[in-house]
Amino acid sequence: MSDILHRVGVIAPLTDVHTALTTIDGLAGWWTEDTKGDPDEVIEFRFASAGGDGFDMKVLENSPELVRWEVVGGPDEWIGTHVSFRLSQVDDYTIVLFKHEGWREPVNFMYHCSTKWATYLMSLKQYVETGAGAPSPNDILVSNWH
Amino acid sequence: MSDILHRVGVIAPLTDVHTALTTIDGLAGWWTEDTKGDPDEVIEFRFASAGGDGFDMKVLENSPELVRWEVVGGPDEWIGTHVSFRLSQVDDYTIVLFKHEGWREPVNFMYHCSTKWATYLMSLKQYVETGAGAPSPNDILVSNWH
Numbered sequence: 001m002s003d004i005l006h007r008v009g010v011i012a013p014l015t016d017v018h019t020a021l022t023t024i025d026g027l028a029g030w031w032t033e034d035t036k037g038d039p040d041e042v043i044e045f046r047f048a049s050a051g052g053d054g055f056d057m058k059v060l061e062n063s064p065e066l067v068r069w070e071v072v073g074g075p076d077e078w079i080g081t082h083v084s085f086r087l088s089q090v091d092d093y094t095i096v097l098f099k100h101e102g103w104r105e106p107v108n109f110m111y112h113c114s115t116k117w118a119t120y121l122m123s124l125k126q127y128v129e130t131g132a133g134a135p136s137p138n139d140i141l142v143s144n145w146h
Numbered sequence: 147m148s149d150i151l152h153r154v155g156v157i158a159p160l161t162d163v164h165t166a167l168t169t170i171d172g173l174a175g176w177w178t179e180d181t182k183g184d185p186d187e188v189i190e191f192r193f194a195s196a197g198g199d200g201f202d203m204k205v206l207e208n209s210p211e212l213v214r215w216e217v218v219g220g221p222d223e224w225i226g227t228h229v230s231f232r233l234s235q236v237d238d239y240t241i242v243l244f245k246h247e248g249w250r251e252p253v254n255f256m257y258h259c260s261t262k263w264a265t266y267l268m269s270l271k272q273y274v275e276t277g278a279g280a281p282s283p284n285d286i287l288v289s290n291w292h
Contacts, residue, residue, distance in 0.1 A: 009289025118264030143155025
């Protein structure tokens with residue numbers, strides 16, 4: 001089993017970051033504009049660059065310090081993996097410890113997703129700090145895989 | 147043991163990316179301006195934001211398809227780990243499969259380094275594609291840990 005790990009610090013109150021991770025409008029502000037569903041049950045993320053494909057996330061935990069999802073729809077490599085955001089306040093920063101865990105094999109797609117997650121987490125930081133992130137379809141391109 | 151994985155695609159010939167990974171001028175163009183040493187033996191990378199601390203990399207492999215270093219100087223968590231860049235050409239892209247392997251524990255510093263590596267690899271991409279990267283001390287800040 002392999003994990004993708006990231007850490008970003010958002011210069012904003014913890015509640016602002018939490019809102020960006022747990023509401024449809026918030027998630028649409030930094031990950032993908034095409035975000036739908038029930039933020040207490042299953043959230044549906046779709047990506048124009050993937051021809052409208054995407055991910056369905058079942059919300060397992062939603063507390064001020066931890067947001068945790070299970071991937072219940074999406075590419076085979078993602079199904080059954082878990083995505084979590086652990087939040088803490090340090091001085092002026094809300095620290096986000098991100099983990100996408102449970103990859104069965106470190107396939108090339110995992111390398112790609114690790115880099116994309118980094119750019120999306122930087123989009124989260126910019127969105128909360130400035131009001132303007134870079135969600136899909138205006139996300140930062142990292143390679144021929146978008 | 148845990149690994150940091152990334153994948154970026156640089157719109158440039160493979161030899162251009164290889165040069166950026168194996169020459170002092172190339173490395174100074176995207177990772178840190180304070181790069182010194184012998185690119186066939188040990189390369190010394192220093193970072194102003196770390197008070198002049200940094201990393202010493204022993205070059206283990208340098209072929210067109212693979213550049214691989216051992217960390218022989220730097221923070222405890224890095225000593226003995228390996229950093230590699232595997233290159234291949236796909237259409238107009240040079241694909242870089244990056245791995246920083248051998249972390250003993252997934253400490254918070256590893257989360258941080260994963261995100262920083264992503265931003266530096268995007269700097270590599272921009273440097274090779276446009277001539278202007280974002281090396282230290284003008285690197286992209288991701289948190290209170292810089």
